[in-house]
Amino acid sequence: EFAEALNRPISDIIKVLFDLGMMMTKNDFLGNDEIEILSEEFEVEVTIIDPKDEFTHDEEDIEEDPDATERAPVITIMGHVDHGKTSLLDAIRKAKVTDGEAGGITQHIGAYTIEQHGKAITFIDTPGHAAFSHMRQKGTDITDIIIIVVAADDGVKPQTLEVIKMAQESGAPIIVALNKMDKETAQPDMVKGQMAEHGISPVDWGGDIEFVPVSAKSGMGIDDLLENILTTAEILELKANENALAKAAVIESSLEKGRGPVATVIVQNGTLRVGDYVVCGAAYGRVKAMMDEHNKQVKTLLPSHTAVIAGLNEVPASGEVMTVMQNEKEAKEFALKRHEYDRHKELSISTKSSLEDMTAMIAEGKLKSLKVVLKTDVHGTLEAIKSSITALRNDEVKVNIISSGVGGITENDVELVNNSENCVLLGFNVRPTGAVKASAKQKGVEIKTYSIIYQLIDDITGMLTGMMSPKY
Ligand code: GDP
Numbered sequence: 001e002f003a004e005a006l007n008r009p010i011s012d013i014i015k016v017l018f019d020l021g022m023m024m025t026k027n028d029f030l031g032n033d034e035i036e037i038l039s040e041e042f043e044v045e046v047t048i049i050d051p052k053d054e055f056t057h058d059e060e061d062i063e064e065d066p067d068a069t070e071r072a073p074v075i076t077i078m079g080h081v082d083h084g085k086t087s088l089l090d091a092i093r094k095a096k097v098t099d100g101e102a103g104g105i106t107q108h109i110g111a112y113t114i115e116q117h118g119k120a121i122t123f124i125d126t127p128g129h130a131a132f133s134h135m136r137q138k139g140t141d142i143t144d145i146i147i148i149v150v151a152a153d154d155g156v157k158p159q160t161l162e163v164i165k166m167a168q169e170s171g172a173p174i175i176v177a178l179n180k181m182d183k184e185t186a187q188p189d190m191v192k193g194q195m196a197e198h199g200i201s202p203v204d205w206g207g208d209i210e211f212v213p214v215s216a217k218s219g220m221g222i223d224d225l226l227e228n229i230l231t232t233a234e235i236l237e238l239k240a241n242e243n244a245l246a247k248a249a250v251i252e253s254s255l256e257k258g259r260g261p262v263a264t265v266i267v268q269n270g271t272l273r274v275g276d277y278v279v280c281g282a283a284y285g286r287v288k289a290m291m292d293e294h295n296k297q298v299k300t301l302l303p304s305h306t307a308v309i310a311g312l313n314e315v316p317a318s319g320e321v322m323t324v325m326q327n328e329k330e331a332k333e334f335a336l337k338r339h340e341y342d343r344h345k346e347l348s349i350s351t352k353s354s355l356e357d358m359t360a361m362i363a364e365g366k367l368k369s370l371k372v373v374l375k376t377d378v379h380g381t382l383e384a385i386k387s388s389i390t391a392l393r394n395d396e397v398k399v400n401i402i403s404s405g406v407g408g409i410t411e412n413d414v415e416l417v418n419n420s421e422n423c424v425l426l427g428f429n430v431r432p433t434g435a436v437k438a439s440a441k442q443k444g445v446e447i448k449t450y451s452i453i454y455q456l457i458d459d460i461t462g463m464l465t466g467m468m469s470p471k472y
């Protein structure tokens with residue numbers, strides 16, 4: 001694809017990579033690093049767009065969008081184990097349950113929205129920083145404000161420090177909840193001192209971080225905490241365009257009996273509606289139903305709001321972004337592309353690691369002969385390749401062609417390689433069928449296919465060179 005875009009032969013691209021020590025065939029997946037290197041080598045400007053972002057709008061767009069209006073803040077609560085994250089999330093929820101919902105069963109869906117003085121606030125209800133860092137790793141940063149919980153009777157602990165670091169790195173504003181203030185042993189000033197030492201300076205000490213004394217047990221200070229969140233959110237001027245095609249982040253997902261794949265999402269922009277065609281990573285579908293945490297059906301979901309979505313064809317990973325598409329065809333096409341992308345990536349990774357493994361074994365001197373099973377499309381190339389790679393032998397290592405023939409790569413070839421140690425399966429202008437490919441993958445047999453002879457020879461040369469013991 002890169003070669004096509006540049007209108008150059010694939011061999012040019014492969015050669016550049018090879019000269020830089022990257023063994024790649026036309027079937028390999030180019031990582032971002034390789035693409036960057038190639039763009040420098042060929043002096044072209046490249047913008048790397050993750051497929052999952054291809055149909056999404058970035059923050060700048062939203063900020064400059066004249067139709068954007070205020071949206072609710074999304075909050076993540078983090079802190080050391082047992083300092084009260086779960087209790088605080090429960091206390092906030094309980095404090096804000098409206099009469100109609102009182103006594104109703106609340107489901108844990110991974111997030112919930114409450115109202116404080118008519119303003120919505122959404123809490124991500126998967127406490128712990130694992131979920132947070134997972135989302136961030138996936139590039140799905142949906143947290144607007146971080147609440148760090150510290151038990152006032154226990155102070156700063158190792159996980160508190162981890163969380164401080166993570167919060168600072170994310171750049172999201174921080175509010176500290178000094179929890180367990182109902183306890184006689186609470187020492188808020190001691191905690192403030194410890195936090196200040198780590199760059200979290202309380203406002204009342206001249207710093208810039210609000211410390212709110214609370215008790216998840218008694219409910220004390222919860223209102224204050226919520227007020228603080230609203231004030232912080234106001235400064236952030238969080239915005240979204242309710243009329244845009246929706247984009248939503250997956251918080252949790254699972255396969256449910258009777259409902260199929262379901263995913264809890266928080267809408268980042270636009271309004272998600274029942275009936276929308278969506279794509280979510282490699283999954284796609286039509287939003288069949290949306291349920292809030294009270295198991296109530298909702299028809300529309302505004303920015304920063306959350307619900308469980310049913311209607312996808314497979315379970316998406318958390319951190320994946322769900323994007324609304326114009327129609328089913330578009331959604332399906334895009335999901336297929338993503339499948340293909342994921343598959344290439346996976347294949348490329350497994351191929352590279354096994355080649356590396358073998359090269360490493362070779363380097364350690366554990367391997368003195370490289371076994372090869374070779375298949376080609378025509379007899380002429382078969383003979384040419386056979387004699388070329390046999391000639392590659394040197395006094396330390398040699399190539400041992402244990403089987404060769406004209407025709408496609410078969411289950412038999414895979415079996416043969418599987419039963420021989422340190423053996424590679426090479427195809428020239430032939431490729432395995434899907435079934436053979438699947439079986440090879442399952443057995444961990446690597447199939448390398450080529451359409452350029454010198455590329456094949458270069459690969460083998462590279463391996464043989466690695467097989468020689470170092471000379472001084
Ligand atoms: P997490 O591990 O951070 O989610 O902590 P939990 O919410 O599970 O709380 C750990 C323990 O502290 C539980 O036994 C809670 O009942 C208790 N706890 C939480 N908040 C308070 C509080 O404000 N006051 C008191 N006295 N105990 C609390």
